[in-house]
Amino acid sequence: MSFAHNLETILRFENVTLELGDGDSRVRPLDSVSLEIARSEFVGVVGPSGAGKSTLLAVAGALQSPDSGSVRVLDQELTEMAGSQGKMAKFRLRNIGFVFQSGNLIPALNSADQLRLMNRLAGGSSSFDPMPFLEAVDMAHKAKNLPRQLSGGERQRVGIARALVTRPGLLLVDEPTAALDRARSQQVVALLAEQSKTHGVAVMMVTHDHEVLGHCDRVLEMVDGRLGTFQPATT
Numbered sequence: 001m002s003f004a005h006n007l008e009t010i011l012r013f014e015n016v017t018l019e020l021g022d023g024d025s026r027v028r029p030l031d032s033v034s035l036e037i038a039r040s041e042f043v044g045v046v047g048p049s050g051a052g053k054s055t056l057l058a059v060a061g062a063l064q065s066p067d068s069g070s071v072r073v074l075d076q077e078l079t080e081m082a083g084s085q086g087k088m089a090k091f092r093l094r095n096i097g098f099v100f101q102s103g104n105l106i107p108a109l110n111s112a113d114q115l116r117l118m119n120r121l122a123g124g125s126s127s128f129d130p131m132p133f134l135e136a137v138d139m140a141h142k143a144k145n146l147p148r149q150l151s152g153g154e155r156q157r158v159g160i161a162r163a164l165v166t167r168p169g170l171l172l173v174d175e176p177t178a179a180l181d182r183a184r185s186q187q188v189v190a191l192l193a194e195q196s197k198t199h200g201v202a203v204m205m206v207t208h209d210h211e212v213l214g215h216c217d218r219v220l221e222m223v224d225g226r227l228g229t230f231q232p233a234t235t
C-alpha cells in the first residue's frame, strides 16, 4: 500500500454547525466543527455528557443533516444528498458501518445470519460467506448462537464483524465498551484497532472509557459542541 493511499481522507468535516431545540432550550451540539480522518486511522472522541458526541456520529453517518458546513465521506458531499432519504440510505448502507453499545444484534438471528442479512440488505452476492468475517473477530465457533447465548463482549465482536460485511470506508462506533468489564473492553477496542488496519477503514469511536484510548491513533475532545485535541489530565 502506498504512502499516498494511506493518507487518503475518508471523513472530512469543514465548519459544521448544527443547532437543535427551540426558544430558550436551543443548543448547538456542533459548533464550527472541522476534522479529517484518513483511511486506516482510528480516532477516539471523548467529552462530557451533552457535549455533542452522538450528534457528531449522527451527522458523520448521514443520519442527520447539519445547518451549515460541509461533510464529505469518501468522495461524496453528504449535504448534497440531504433532500433524498433514499439516496442517503443507500450511500450509508454501502459505505458506512455502525457499531453501537451492546452490538445491537437482532434477537432472532444467529451470528452468521446477522451478517447474511446485512449482506442482503446491501445488495451483496448470494454466495456470500459470513465465516471469514466471524473468524476475523474470533467468533466462528459461535456462528450458530443467538445473541442471548453470547456474552456482552461476544455480541460486540459479532456487531463489529457485521459492520464490516459491506467493507465500508468509514466505521462509526458509539460507546463500544459501555456494557463490558475492563478486560473485555480492552479486547474489543484492540480488535477495532486491528480491523481498521486490516480493512483500511477510517474509524471514529465515541467513548467515555479513557482506559481504552491507548489503542487510538489520535484522540479528540468535544466540549460544548467544539472539537479539539484531547489533553489527558496529568496528575
Ligand SMILES: Nc1ncnc2c1ncn2[C@@H]1O[C@H](COP(=O)(O)OP(=O)(O)OP(=O)(O)O)[C@@H](O)[C@H]1O
Pocket: 020, 021, 027, 028, 029, 047, 048, 049, 050, 051, 052, 053, 054, 055, 056
Ligand atoms: N433532538 C434534539 N432536540 C433538542 N436537543 C437535542 C436533541 N438531540 C440532542 N440534543 C441536545 O444536544 C446536546 C448534545 O447531545 P449529544 O447527544 O450529541 O451529546 P453527547 O456528547 O453524545 O452526550 P452523552 O455523552 O450523554 O451521550 C445536548 O444538550 C442534548 O440535550
